[in-house]
């Protein structure tokens with residue numbers, strides 16, 4: 001039983017535990033086993049989170065993801081194999097972990113987070129996000145604030161949010177309206193690189209400018225309202241060739257298929273080690289939050305591994321003017 | 329093949345991937361932490377791995393190790409973990425060795441020479457870790473020691489020398505505004521800041537002109553903060569129409585005109601003055617041959633290293649930008665040719681093959697010549713000077729508590745200290761501190777370690793396995809800057825601290 005690993009901490013107060021903590025193994029085990037946890041995202045972080053929660057003793061986990069498995073996921077999303085390409089990430093991941101670890105129930109939801117109603121979200125004690133989309137995080141962050149009844153704190157659903165990019169990542173703990181929320185820190189989220197349309201149209205200098213010209217201006221001109229599908233190889237090929245033509249015309253070097261895909265899909269580099277670190281941090285906080293055996297993160301940890309190893313842990317302050325959690 | 333690795337190739341490219349693919353990583357101890365570290369090497373496609381472990385799979389292993397299953401109970405742990413990790417990536421080949429880490433094995437340099445990196449994932453065998461570090465030292469094979477107890481993690485990298493050509497700086501900013509060569513000077517002379525198309529002039533050219541004017545008045549580059557502010561002011565007065573983005577960029581980046589191109593960073597200065605350059609031989613790594621060439625290049629070129637030739641985006645017309653880019657690239661190519669000549673001279677002078685040069689690695693070295701890094705490690709566990717810092721760095725207490733716990737376990741055949749061992753553990757701490765006085769925070773950490781009864785929490789194992797995997801990738805690919813060289817993780821406060829011992 002995976003839950004046994006926490007046992008020593010439930011038998012004795014530690015030097016750093018909260019004053020109110022009363023060790024009680026049975027109660028703590030029950031709390032962990034009966035907690036309903038929602039994991040949002042079954043990608044690089046999500047696979048790690050499902051493994052970590054199951055090996056921490058949690059037994060009632062739900063996971064929601066609208067994506068299907070792609071070949072480029074396999075360098076880090078370790079619950080998927082070649083034969084799974086094209087299948088639902090949420091379903092394959094759940095099945096794999098349940099086969100590996102006895103007594104854990106993982107319920108997959110192969111849909112968008114917006115497809116679920118308030119009743120669905122109200123059933124959870126905790127939400128853990130392993131997403132790469134800012135929009136999805138804003139949506140769930142807002143949802144959890146709206147679900148809070150200020151007169152009934154049992155309606156509070158904490159959110160643990162992880163994110164990675166290359167060798168860097170962050171994990172944070174959000175207690176809606178009590179600590180800073182995702183929206184409070186929106187200015188810390190790096191925005192996607194964008195190029196001014198006049199540069200793209202008139203004075204291209206970089207290969208990226210040529211790709212954006214093909215993507216933003218030539219595609220609609222040629223195909224009208226038909227949306228560009230970056231997963232269709234023939235469409236990607238058109239995009240690459242069109243960009244390359246433009247680059248040649250202006251004597252610009254550096255348009256490659258890889259760069260074309262990177263720009264049109266807004267690809268973020270991703271490696272298994274960073275996902276492992278951030279997901280482990282998220283689940284460590286989840287276990288402390290539910291078990292109380294040691295204090296929780298207050299409230300933000302940044303990790304950077306490209307130049308040595310560096311973490312910065314700090315309290316991100318609420319923004320009084322936050323459109324989601326600010327005001328009264 | 330490369331599509332599967334697309335998301336990481338964007339970080340370390342085919343060069344890094346090729347080194348990873350040809351690597352052979354050895355894990356000593358198929359613990360959860362060690363297994364998690366290996367997982368992070370198998371997924372990105374390290375070529376081979378070997379696990380050395382003679383123990384059998386127990387139920388408590390199943391509780392924390394994801395890569396062990398019910399069917400593996402009672403079988404050899406190395407073989408079981410290899411089987412379950414192999415399944416992750418068909419490109420990777422794993423081998424299990426059901427042998428124990430004897431003193432003879434630890435000293436068998438022939439055995440260890442087959443590996444590119446070794447991970448020892450155990451809280452005991454401290455003496456063996458140090459002996460192994462010694463065995464590996466002159467072979468320059470990195471050894472990573474990692475251990476986890478309760479909410480805490482520790483890791484240490486032992487390596488004699490590690491050199492980094494591709495440290496991946498944020499940008500390559502060497503533009504020679506103070507030292508424009510002939511073609512660059514001609515282009516800046518040919519532009520007119522008052523012309524109708526002045527909004528198309530790249531700001532680097534504007535700065536070259538502005539610095540020229542400044543120098544004709546002041547006789548030298550702006551260097552003091554006051555001069556730099558004055559120069560910035562003079563840049564903002566170049567153009568009455570401040571909405572022109574290129575002139576705006578010239579003001580924003582005016583500090584670049586006070587950069588002295590002949591100054592190379594301290595880390596590079598240290599490298600080119602390393603005594604190793606006086607004793608180049610047939611077996612000297614290529615890195616040092618290139619460093620020697622760099623030293624000669626700098627001497628011959630008025631203290632200027634090779635130009636990276638990388639231009640960032642600048643507001644300008646396509647024509648002006650491409651023309652400027654060609655000028656920078658042409659100069660970089662010229663430098664590469666000269667540098668290559670020096671490399672082949674050096675190789676011939678020490679009797680090595682100078683006909684088959686690795687032109688790709690020469691290009692990369694030239695581009696990165698201002699961003700080279702050299703790390704030299706140590707074999708000692710702890711630096712006595714560190715102990716003075718105890719009051720200022722809270723996590724140093726955790727570091728010392730780990731060393732004490734490792735020492736305890738090593739003298740008790742791997743038995744985990746219990747609460748009744750508090751006094752003995754504290755006396756080891758006192759020996760390390762060379763003082764009777766143990767700070768409260770340190771004794772609290774010792775109490776927390778004893779409270780854990782040696783339990784392995786999967787999250788902490790996975791966190792440390794993540795860091796070990798990441799540092800291993802950096803060491804194997806020779807890219808990015810690895811940890812130097814000791815680190816602890818406090819999972820209660822979610823923070824890490826590191827020290828170079």
Ligand SMILES: [Zn+2]
Pocket residue numbers: 180181182183184185318319322323324325326
């Ligand atoms: Zn807010």
